[in-house]
Amino acid sequence: AAAQWQSCANNNGNYTPNSTYQANLRLLSSTLPKKAASNTNLFATATVGDVPDMVHALTLCRGDFNASACQSCVATAFEDAQQLCAYNKEAAVYYDPCMLKFSNKNFLATTDTDNQGLLLYNTQNFTTNADITQRLLFTLINSTAQSAANSSRRFTTSRLDVGSSPTLYCLMQCTPDLTADDCMACFQSVLSVTLQYLGGRQGGRVLGVRCNMRYEMYPFFQGDPTLRIINLAPEVPAINNNTTPATVQPPAAAPPPDGKATVQEQNGKANLNNQAATNRPEEDALVWRLEEKSSEFTLFDFSEILHATHNFSKENLLGRGGFGPVYKGQLPDEMEIAVKRLASHSGQGFTEFKNEVELIAKLQHNNLVKLLGCCIQGEEKVLVYEYLPNKSLDFFIFGTHKAVFNHILD
Numbered sequence: 001a002a003a004q005w006q007s008c009a010n011n012n013g014n015y016t017p018n019s020t021y022q023a024n025l026r027l028l029s030s031t032l033p034k035k036a037a038s039n040t041n042l043f044a045t046a047t048v049g050d051v052p053d054m055v056h057a058l059t060l061c062r063g064d065f066n067a068s069a070c071q072s073c074v075a076t077a078f079e080d081a082q083q084l085c086a087y088n089k090e091a092a093v094y095y096d097p098c099m100l101k102f103s104n105k106n107f108l109a110t111t112d113t114d115n116q117g118l119l120l121y122n123t124q125n126f127t128t129n130a131d132i133t134q135r136l137l138f139t140l141i142n143s144t145a146q147s148a149a150n151s152s153r154r155f156t157t158s159r160l161d162v163g164s165s166p167t168l169y170c171l172m173q174c175t176p177d178l179t180a181d182d183c184m185a186c187f188q189s190v191l192s193v194t195l196q197y198l199g200g201r202q203g204g205r206v207l208g209v210r211c212n213m214r215y216e217m218y219p220f221f222q223g224d225p226t227l228r229i230i231n232l233a234p235e236v237p238a239i240n241n242n243t244t245p246a247t248v249q250p251p252a253a254a255p256p257p258d259g260k261a262t263v264q265e266q267n268g269k270a271n272l273n274n275q276a277a278t279n280r281p282e283e284d285a286l287v288w289r290l291e292e293k294s295s296e297f298t299l300f301d302f303s304e305i306l307h308a309t310h311n312f313s314k315e316n317l318l319g320r321g322g323f324g325p326v327y328k329g330q331l332p333d334e335m336e337i338a339v340k341r342l343a344s345h346s347g348q349g350f351t352e353f354k355n356e357v358e359l360i361a362k363l364q365h366n367n368l369v370k371l372l373g374c375c376i377q378g379e380e381k382v383l384v385y386e387y388l389p390n391k392s393l394d395f396f397i398f399g400t401h402k403a404v405f406n407h408i409l410d
Contacts, residue, residue: 004077005118005207007092008085012102015053015087024049025102028057029078036061036098037071041153041176045108057102058209060175063155064222065097073098094118094207101209111178117208118195122216125200129371131383132165134199139229140170140215141194145187147227148172149180158227159219169225170215178210186211298373298384305329305375305382309339328387336387337372341380 017022028047036044042061049055059077061070077093077100085091090103101107120303126133140160148156154174161167172190174183190206190213198204203216214220309316316327324342331337375382 004080004084004202005094005120006081006084007118008088009090009103010088012088012090015089017087020049020053021055021089021104022056024053025078025082028055028102029075032057032059032100033071033074033078037067038351042067042098043176044072045177047108048105054106055102055104056106056108057100058108058175059098059100060173061098062096062171062221063153063158063173064171069097069396074100078132085178092209094212097209099209099212102209111175111182111210117206117212119197120205121198121201124202127164128165130200134195136160136162136165136200137194137215138191140168141172141187141191141213143229144170144172144227145184145191148174149183149187151226152176154178154183157221157223157225158226158229159225160229162229166217168215168217169219169221170213171221172211172213174211174332175209183211187213213319247290297371300373300375300382300384302375302377302380302382304331305339305384307332308337312341329384336389338369338385338387340385342382 010035010223013372015025028046032044032046035046036042036059041370042063042065043285045058047054047056058076061073065073073095077095077098081091081093081100081102084093090101092101092106093099139162140158143160144156144158147158148154154176156172158170158172159167160170172187174186178186186208190208190211191205194204194213203214206212219225308331309327312325312327316329318338320326320330324340327339327341329337329339369388370386372384372386374384
């Protein structure tokens with residue numbers, strides 16, 4: 001079963017050698033592996049014995065493994081759990097092919113999900129823009145979660161390809177006794193934990209009893225992905241939305257009349273402006289597509305950006321990243337903004353900038369800092385975000401409630 005990770009419940013009581021509880025565990029270990037392997041969903045639950053020595057158990061094998069591998073993994077899990085969590089009445093162990101939990105408490109009586117589990121992550125970070133990778137992960141996990149929750153096996157593998165950004169692979173699974181809504185509720189916690197702890201990591205896992213997730217920059221599951229995300233959806237679906245995109249594609253953009261963009265007023269702001277006429281044809285097309293897709297996305301004039309940031313003054317500098325400095329600014333309506341001025345040496349040409357803007361513009365979500373608009377003028381490429389003063393991102397993601405997870409280096 002290769003590497004294993006365990007969670008031992010030390011506060012749930014212990015059993016003694018040669019006790020009735022241990023005998024019940026051994027009985028389960030002789031029947032549950034076969035029961036899981038014979039189930040088309042590779043899933044099984046069982047209860048053995050009488051109070052106070054009653055044992056409840058649940059096992060789930062990964063959907064891309066076969067019955068033989070499942071049976072072998074679950075049998076190994078029983079052996080390992082009794083060694084790694086010696087004489088604990090409750091224990092959970094996780095492997096690549098399977099997971100197992102047993103307990104003296106009847107956790108099978110409800111399908112409610114909890115916030116206990118294991119979090120594993122790759123120690124290497126993405127080298128691309130943090131804003132982009134955060135939104136890539138949101139798209140990948142949200143789309144995969146919807147597909148898994150709506151499948152009969154509550155299992156989906158996926159691949160995300162977006163322009164010059166890294167290809168990402170993902171696997172998500174719930175226990176098949178969950179309803180689609182319960183499965184999505186479990187995945188909601190997975191998404192929140194991922195955005196909080198894994199946003200910059202090149203790979204990671206969230207391992208729970210009722211649901212689990214893994215993503216990597218390389219294919220790690222067997223067979224072709226069942227979900228292929230090859231571009232951007234026009235809108236980000238809500239996390240509890242049960243629609244399942246088989247292939248996410250944007251609508252075809254209508255060509256601008258006579259090849260020219262027009263000025264339209266939205267909430268007192270010009271979404272397009274005459275700077276577009278000075279841009280290259282592909283920049284004209286980008287401006288038109290953005291305006292077509294979102295009435296909330298603003299194309300700023302460079303003079304507006306200069307005025308808002310006091311000509312990118314040092315006093316307004318918030319910090320620097322690999323793609324350029326970020327400045328605080330204020331619009332004429334007194335709205336505060338954060339302005340990322342992409343450096344000319346950042347390596348981002350127009351194609352990369354286009355991919356980035358179109359991606360971020362469509363991936364707006366309460367868990368992510370909002371992109372208000374952008375500015376393109378000559379060599380200047382600027383992203384305009386909402387400004388979040390004096391609070392960290394995880395406050396806005398989680399408020400005062402945070403999931404409890406153990407951290408283990410992968």
